[in-house]
Structure formats: structure tokens, C-alpha cells
Amino acid sequence: MNKLVAVACVISWSGFWAFGYLALSADIQDQGQILVASLLAALGFLSGMFAYIRLARDRPVDYTRVRQG
DSSP: OHHHHHHHHHHHHHHHHHHHHHHHHSOTTOHHHHHHHHHHHHHHHHHHHHHHHHHHHTSOSOOOOOOOO
16 A cells, blocks of 8 residues: 555656646746646645655554574
8 A cells, every 4th residue: 555655646746846837837928827737736735745644654663673593
């Protein structure tokens, strides 16, 4: 399950950066493109943060030392 969440995290952050760039680089007269790209960037940010927090909370609690012998 962690691998699926990690893939979703990477895709979400990629969408955030791609659509964020499109929103920032759009022509100022094209308000529709800016709005749609901003909404998609916000969706990528929220889903990326959710996936990152979920991955961070699933870390191992105790670390056991392996002894060779």
C-alpha cells in the first residue's frame, strides 16, 4: 500500500508543479486558463500533501539491531 501512496504522491506533486507553472505563465487576459490551472495545481498540492503525510506517519516505530552470528 505504501508503494501506491508513494506513486500517488509523486504524480500529485508533478501535477502541482506543472499546473502551477501553467497558471503563472499564462497570459493575463486569459482568466479561464489561469483559473483552471490554479485549481488543478491546488488539487495536486492538497493530494500531494495528504499522500506525503500518510507516508510520513507509516514509518517504523522501533528499530531493531541485527546481530551477525
